[in-house]
Amino acid sequence: MRTSPAIWLAACLLQANLVFSDLVGFGLHPFKIYCASACQWALQAYPLECSEKIPKGFLGWATTSSECKANDTAWLTTLAWCLHVKCRAHRMSELQAFWETDATRDMTNFGNTGTPVPPKWSYEESLQQITEPPRKMPVDTTTVLNFTALVPEIEYQAQLNTALGVTKEQETGAEYGVIILVTGFGIPIILTWLYHLPFTSGLLSKITPYLTQPSSIGTYSVRSLPFLLGNAPTIGQAAYIAVFFIINIVLMSVNYQSMQPHLYYPGESMEIKAYIFYRTGIAAYALLPLLILFASRNNVLLLWLTNWSHATYLLLHRWVARLFVLHALVHSFLALPIFLPQQAVVDSDYWAWGVAATVLCVAILFASVLPLRRWSYEIFLVTHVVLSVILVVGLWYHVVLWIGLDSYGYETWIYAACAVWFFDRAARVGKVLKNGVRRSKVTDLGNGYIRVDIPRASFANDGPGLHVYAYFPTLSLWRPWENHPFSIVPTSLMSRVERQRPEQSSGSSSPTAKESGVHINVHDVEKHHGFKDTASASLETGITLLIKKSMGITKHLKATDGLLTLMDGPYHNTSTREIRHCDRLLLIGGGIGITSLLPWIASHPNIKLFWSVKESARCLVEEVQGVLSEIEKDVRIGRRLDISRLLEQEAEVGYCNIGVVVSGPGGLCDDVRAAVAAVGKKGSTCFELDVDAYSW
Structure with missing residues (x-):
């Protein structure tokens, strides 16, 4: 039974109140009088x-x-x-x-x-x-x-100004840190809930083709930018990034007050530099929980309360990380003129840990570039996690050795970040244990395509838009922890049998199919390959993974019965609510992307599938043609789809809302995104787009 989002929000607000009470100016006051x-x-x-x-x-x-x-x-x-x-x-x-x-x-x-x-x-x-x-x-x-x-009056006034100035700046920094953190996860929640208000839903639907669907740079989105510079955000994502950066820059630039004479920082200029130094350091610490939250699989707060996809949060995770590094660098560069003249400070342990933390965050940023992720995602992932853990340790010692615990509440941000991280990891372990140990049947379909049937999955029929992270520990003794996300198909759906009519024996199209408007373009697959008889397949609840061998653990998959399998999941790719409520649903797939589209077949009454595959993937078409036997479809082997034309034809029918779910290579996904935005701007038909891409 799914917990109400309102309950989750109330619980999160209560927990946030407890966390913030340990920050200076909220519940912590270093100076009573x-x-x-x-x-x-x-x-x-x-x-x-x-x-x-x-x-x-x-x-x-x-x-x-x-x-x-x-x-x-x-x-x-x-x-x-x-x-x-x-x-x-x-x-x-x-x-x-x-x-x-x-x-x-x-x-x-x-x-x-x-x-x-x-x-x-x-x-x-x-x-x-x-x-x-x-x-x-x-x-x-x-x-x-x-x-x-x-x-002495001058001594007293200097002490008073120092206590007031430093503490007030710490309180302001903590207040702005809370604003940054709450704004970071609050904007997605507010925008999602605005979408469901009756007086805004129509307006938001009209601006969707201009804001949330198109890319901010040409048609690049899933595809990387030239020279592997990364992935371009959509206009909506870019707007969030710009607003979040502006909020951070403004909060780092306003409300400074000099109080001279000052014991630590003689002169107004030096004092203001010191306060910027404090505030950027606090902002970096405040971003840490958000940084980890956006990268979490079990992002309960946001994935349950918003309709933003996990892929969106991963993209935002990278931008928040860049902002985190920016704050850390400003903090570190300002520390140099302030503290380098003080040899005792430079020789201190907290200074050494601060330098180490700055170097580490820069190293993590450069070690996360797209070329490295493409070269070896597993090496990237291991180094990313290890360096991140060392970074958090460095941040901890940096403040504990400087100011101690319970002085200004810096450690509170680290507690919050660790809580997010441990919750995510504990939830992963819990899901693996709940799903239990499975013995899977692996079937080689040919040309590098694999079918994996995993028995007794309780979530098999929970609807479309789900994926699991599958572990095959016995395939690699060196990396038994390696796992990859796979879209799931209920095995019961894959077990459908297409019953050929007598008039189909020659391989020609069925008159009934033609009369119903179904167009099948599979280059007469039926003439050469009979449909597989799956009547003897097991009726127990299970899931099926359709996999194309690639780098990593999947290249070791081969036909076997009883492969040790562990599952972390299921996870939702994105919210399916808006897509389900559309009048018409178009499924557009390329190659192995058909896997995430198949569960939609039983989830909407008015569906048409467009699927383009290479000639080498003919075996994949044969494997799933029984599932596709009763739906309207256009399946093309060795030929591309004309995305713009097919969308225009569907819009001309006069549907009010058309949902489009696309899954496949980055080029196809970006073409569909651009076409949906272009067609949506022309007519009165509103398009809901769900991109389920397999990319880096």
Whole structure:
């Protein structure tokens, strides 16, 4: 039973609320009271009577433990007086709460870290120890603080500006990171739901031929661009990419505020550069969950709540990855002038992990180019996963060694990304275990075409538009984990028998078929090849895969009975709702693409199949002709289809909505996409297009 999308959305929003509560500015607040923290930090530089006998500690400050502060009269009275003067706007209870949790912290980084020790006096008791207002300030940071002192105003203001400036920028960065993440997965959901509103569906149908169907670069989409530069997005996909990039650029460019004097970044220019450095780093971390989500097979949030295909999300995954690298590079390049002069920073472990993470993300980007994917997809996949895992580890140590946990919430983005990744992997394992171990029958059809029958698949009759990732572990001892996606056909559908009429014995077309308008153009296949008798086929529920041998594990397939098979799936190629509701359904296939089209035969009452195959694929036509015996079809062996003409003829009939499902080589899919967009612009017939391509 399928869970309601509304329930999934509510669950996701609830989980998002829990995740965001661990981000700075949402549920995490490094400084409870800014004025109190400024007082505390301004005093941190001065040694106490009980301080360790080390001239200079972290950042040149005296090394003073929490135990020392908790029992030192001068520290407690000086801090209490500073809070009394600078924090008049806060209630006594708020200041007492700060006192109990932060007054004696051993601060070893920016932000109140370390474990406090209860001070010997409360805040109010410490004030009572002061008999008259202090008038003396420490001369410099070598002065031992053994009296109740005034905090130097310039030191206090610099500390306050630093705390306010850095923390406010972290809060803004976290807020913008949430906007980037929510916008990334929210736009597909909103656009899908707008399509179903009564007052927008008609308008969206009219703009579909101009926006979502045509390619943004010529007719390239499934086919790669010249020189293997990648795949061109459709105009709709390009619009999403452009909007998402613009949102990121705008959010990285606005709402900066300089606060001088500043302890870390003297000068307004240096301070603003530092804030851009912070914000781009946060944006990169915020993109990480979205990056993994778009690449996931079990993308429950988006594949269930939208009508966008997994292929679309994979394309967007690549563009989000480029944006991720862009943020990382800006973050890294800005870090150089800010921190290179500080040798202690450059020699630190967190700096080394940051450099490693930047190098890794660039390496992953270049290792994912189309030529490499075509040369060896398996090598690409293994290196992609391994390098990505190392990258996440590097990002983790980069922030943990710098700021620690629970300071600004950087680790929250990594938790979210890991949760998405582990959910996807666990779901894959769960589906494999649910489907169980199968023993498949492999039949060699000839000329490199293979039929694989997998018994007892519970999802065999769940409808069209499904595929599984099949594992054949015994075919390759070196890569038993290798798997590939295959469209599925119910074995019961493949077991249909075409009963020849007496008048067909000579191989001529049946008068009944001609009268019904069915056109069969298969170069008289029936004269030379009798239909296979499948009456003795098993009636148990199962699925059939029709495979053309290629690179990878499929080249090892050969006729056998009892091949060990594991299945991860099923998965939906895309939403079939709009296609099912069309008045007419056209199935257009090329070669082995017929596999994903066959399940549609039993899913719509008004279907016509157009199928073009090479002469070498005649064996494939013979294998499925029993399935095609009762539908309207145009099957051509050795000849191409005139896509534009056949679409125009169907539109002239006067259908309001025509669904087009195409599966096959990239050239065919791109031709159909271009033709559907062109014909859709001319007349009143609306076309729904579903491209199920096999490509890289």
